[in-house]
Structure formats: structure tokens, C-alpha cells
Amino acid sequence: MRNRYLDLLRSLAIVRVVVYHVTGHAALTLAFPAMSVMFALAGSLMAASLDRTGVPAVARRLRRLLPSLWVLAAVFVPAMLLTGLPLTPKVLLWLFPVSDPPANYWGGLALSPIWYLRDYLWFVLASPLVLGLFRRAPLPTLLAPYALLAAIEFGIFPDAPTVLREFGLYFGAWLLGFAHHDGLLRRLSDRVLVPTALVLGAAGLMWIFTHLGPRGYDLNDIHLGNALWSAAFILIAIGRAPAEAPWVDRHPLVSRAVTVLNRRALTVYLWHMPFVVALTPLVGLVGWTPRDPLGLAVRVVLVFALVGVVALLVGGVEDLAARRTPELVPGRSRQTLADRAATAPTSPAPASTDLVPAAAPRVPAPRRPAADRSSRGA
Template sequence: MRNRYLDLLRFLAILRVVTYHVTGYATLTLVFPAMAVMFALAGSLMAASLDRTGVPAVARRLRRLLPSLWVLAAVFVPAMLLTGLPFSPKVLLWLFPISDPPANYWGGLALSPIWYLRDYLWFVLASPLALWLFRRAPLPTVAAPYALLAAIEFGVLLNPPTVLREFGLYFGAWLLGFAHHDGLLRRMRNRVLLPLAGVLAAAGGAWIVTHPGPRGYDINDIPLGNALWATAFILVAIGRAPTGAAWVDRFPAFGRAVTVVNRRALTVYLWHMPFVVALTPLVGLVGWSTTDPVGLWVRVGLVLALVGVVTLLVGWVEDVAARRTPELVPGKPRRSAAERAADAPASPAPAGAAGGLVGAAARAPAPRRSPDGSADPLSGRLR
């Protein structure tokens, strides 16, 4: 059974990502470090899949991940090739992005969220070995990505590959997902978990304040501060996750929205940025500045509406990839067997019946009497 609290976290993370990309508000990255939370939730699901099916879970996870990317590529790669993108073997990276696939001048921004799939793919491939190591040495395994990131940030490792840097930044969150799945975070006592989260938040906050990036305190520009701050957030938000959040479904519209976004998370993530880029020039045309709150929130609404349209058109691909029955809008309440039986049409009465349904006992022939007045036990049998 799904934990609706974790569904709610993923729902909020996706909305935060879309809102941030439209508004650019750096504060949102501090209030809710969405990308790290999404990787932690994905790590927990990956550990569960490995426990169920072993190494074949890797192929299953990739099967669920890649088709939505291929749909996006089928639309945008030809458009980029027609507008200046040179055709080369690297274009094939759009089929399996173990490295950043090529893009032209406009596609580089509109399709920038592809980095998430690149990292996700590498983390999935590394998960069988990482889970094996984690269960034998949890603390050293979790600490390793943070040590790697510190070595990069302090100049011990010079010019590291992008993928290696991303392992340092986000693989720790993925491993915390392992810890959540195995119940290690839940078993940590509050007197250990909460002070640890406080120390990490203080260290991350201090690093962020003293090392602002080009956009100020946007943690996307401050990797070490991002990792520390997000880890503290995950320890509390996921480490103390309740077993459920039944109240979500007490509000049918809200519960349905949470379900839809969870079932279409990849579609929403991949398609929202092209609309953000396309709508940005329209701000000036209608007389709004790029910092006008009204204009920004109108753009948020427009982006969500356009993403909703695309989700209706191609979101069902996520159902096919997951081998579910395709749905235009997921989350339709399913009736119980008793409810379906109650609504089933009644069988028509036999010809000649007085009316309505006739019970089987009422239609059984009366037993014949033997000469001595007793009932004949064979006379009522069907022939």
C-alpha cells in the first residue's frame, strides 16, 4: 500500500520545481530542497524494487524511465536539428543519456532538466552494488558521497567529470532513501536524529551564507551547502515520516491531484521547462516586468495549464512503461466488488413467470406421494 505522506512530499516537490523555474525565487530552494527530496524518495523505491526482484529491477526501472524521455526527444530533437543542431553520433544520447545529450541554442535551456534523468540513470545503475555496500557498512557508505563532494569543493579533486560531481551532490540523498526503506532512519532516536539534523542545517546554512553564488543564496549554485542543508531536511521530513496521511484523500479533488502528479511526475518534470522558456518573452508584450508578482504567478498558472494539456496527450506513456492500464487522468476511484455486483443488471425472469425473479425453491416441482402417503424421494430430482 502506498504511503500517502510520501506521495504528498513528491507532489509538493514537483510543484516547487515548476514554481521555482518560473519565478526564480531563491528562497524556494531553501524552504524545500526539492531535488534532494526527489532523489531520496527514488532511492527508497529503488531499494524496495531490488529487494523484490534483485538486479533485474535495474532494467525495470530504466524501462519506466526512458519512454517518457523518448517521447520528448521525438518532438524536440528534430526541431533542434532543423534549427542548427549538428547531426552527430552524440544525438543518440537522447535515447540513453549517460552524459548530457547535445542541444542547440534554445534547446539547451528548454531541455535543461535532462540532467535529472542523467543522474537518475547513473544512480539506478549503481544501486545494486551501493545497496550491497550500504547493508554491510551503512555509515561509511552514506558518508562517501559527502566526502567526495568536499574533496571537489576544497580543490583536492580538480576538474572532476560532471557525473562524479553529481554523485557527490545527490547520491547521499539516494542512499538516505535506502536508509528510509530499511527502517534505519525510523529507528534513530530523536535525541540522535534531531541534533544531527540541527548540526547539518547549521553547517549548511553557514556555508550558504558565506559562499553565495551568482544568484545569491540559491542553493543550486552552492553544492556543499546544498548537500548539507538538504540532508538535514531529509532526516526530518522523511526520517520522521508518518506511516500515512489519510487526510489527503478526505478532500477528493486534492487527493486526486496528488495521485495525478505522482503518476505523471516524469511527464510534468520533462515538459514544464519548454513552456517556461516559451512564455518568458510574452511577459514584456503584455506590459509586465520580469519581477512583477502578478505576471510571475500568471505565468505559473499558464505553465501548469499547458503542462496539464501535454500530460493528457502523452502522460499515458508512463502507464504503458509501468505496465499499467493507460489512463488519461489517473486516480479514478475504483468500486469494490460488492458495489459492482449491486449495480449489475438483474437476469430477466423466465418466460411465463408471474413477475420479477422467482426463487429456485418456488420453481421446484412438488414431490409425488407414494401409495402409502409418504413422499417419493426421487420425484423431485432434475432429469
């Protein structure tokens, strides 16, 4: 059974990513380190998949990841080839992005979120081996990515390849997902977890505010501060995640939005940035400044609306990749023929049904046999 709290956390992370890319507000990266949260949740799911099916879980995870990328590539790669992208063997990286696939001058920005799939792919491939190491030596394995990142940031390994740097930056969050799945975070007492989170958070903030990047305190430019602050956030937000969150489903609109965002997470993530790039030039045409609050709000709404249209058109690919029946809009309750027959109104009403007109006075019903009384539902 799905944990709706984790579903809610993932949907909030996706919304935060989109809003950040539209507005560029650095404060959003501090308030909610969305990418690390998404990697932590993915790590937890990957550990669960490996426990269920073993190494074949890697192929299943890739099957769910890659088709949405291929749909995007089917649209944008021909467009880039027609506008100056050289046709070289590297174009095949759009099928299996173990490295950054090539892009031309406009595609480089519009398709920049592909790095997430590149990292995700490497983390999935590494997971069968690393999960075994993690379970033999949890703490050293968990600390290894942070030590690697520190070595890179302090200049000990300054020319590290991009993939290795990303392992240092985000694989720690993925391993915290392993710890969540195995129950290690849940078993930590508050006397251990809370001080640990506070120390990591304080160290992360200290590094962030003493190593400001070109965009100020935007975490995307401050890798070590990002990793430490994100680890603190994950320890609290996921380490103390409730086992259930029935309150999410008490509000139909919230429940449906959470379901849609989770079932269409890749579609929203992959397609939102092209619309952000396409809408940005329109700001000047209507007289808004880049930071005009009304203009930013309108652009956020338009990006979500356009992504919603794409989700209607191609979002079913995510259902097919997950071997679900494709749905136009996920989350609609489905009744079987038996359910519909049981709930269909009958006319005239069965003679055995007790019907009392609304305006009629209550009349004591004749006492029925015990067997008949027991058939009434609660």
C-alpha cells in the same frame, strides 16, 4: 500499500520545481530542497525494488524512466536538428543519457532538466552494488558522497567530471532513501536524529551564506551547502515520515491532485521547462516586468495548464511504462461489473427491503429471526 505521505511529499517537490523555474525565487530552494527530496524518495523505491526482484529491478526502473524521455526527444530533437543542431553520434544520448545529450541554442535551456534523468540513470545503475555496501557498512557508505563533494569543493579534486560531482551532490540523498527503506532512520531516536539534523542544517546554512553564488543564496549554485542543508531536511521530512497518511485521502481534490502528480511526475518534469522558456518573452509584450507578481502568477498557471494538456496527450506513456492500464486522468475509481451490479438501484425495491417513508411515524418492526438480523450491514 503506498505511503500517501511520501506521495504528497513527491507531488509538493514537483510543484516546487515548476514554481521555482517560473519565478526564479532563491528562497524556494532553501524552503524546500525539492531535487534532493526526489532523489531520496527514488532511492527508497529503488531499494524496495531490488529487495523484491534483485538486479532485474534495474531494467524495470529504466523501463519506467526512459519512454517519457523518448517521447520528448521525438518532438524536440527533430526541431533542434532543423534549427542548427549538428547530426552526430552524440544525438543517440537522447535514447540513453549517460551524459548530457546535445542541444542547440534554444534547446539547451528548454531541455535543461535532462540532467535529473542523467543522474537518476547513473544512480540506478550503481544501486545493486552500493546497496550491498550500504548494508555492510551504512555510515561509511553514506558519508562517502559528502566526502567526495567536500574534496571537490575544497580544490582537492578540482577537475572532477560532471557525473562524479553529481554523485557527490545528490547520491547522499539517494543513500538516505536506502536508509529510509531499511528502517534505519525510523530506528534513530529523536535524541540522535534531531541534533544530527540541526548540526547538518547549521553547517549547510553557514556554508550557504558565506559562499553566495551568482544568484545569491540559490542552492543550485552552492553545492556543499545544498548537500548539507538537504540532508538535514531529509532526516526530518522523510526520517520521521508517518507510516500512513489517511488524511491525504479525506479531501477528494487533494487526493486526486497527489495521485495525478505522482502518476505524471516525469511528464510534468520534462515538459514544464519548454513552456517556461516559451512564455518568458511574452512578459514584455504585455507590459509586465520580469518580477511582476501578477505576471508571475499568470505564468505559473499557464505553465501548469499547458503541461496538463501535454499530460492528457502523452501522459499515458507513463502508465504503459509501468504496465498499468493507460488513463486519461489518473486516480479515477474504477468499478467492476460486479460492483456496479451490487450498487445499481432496483425498481421496484425488493420485498425484503425495509423502507419507511420519510414523513411516516416510526413503527416498531416485527422481530425477525436472529439469522435475518445478522445479514444487515454496519
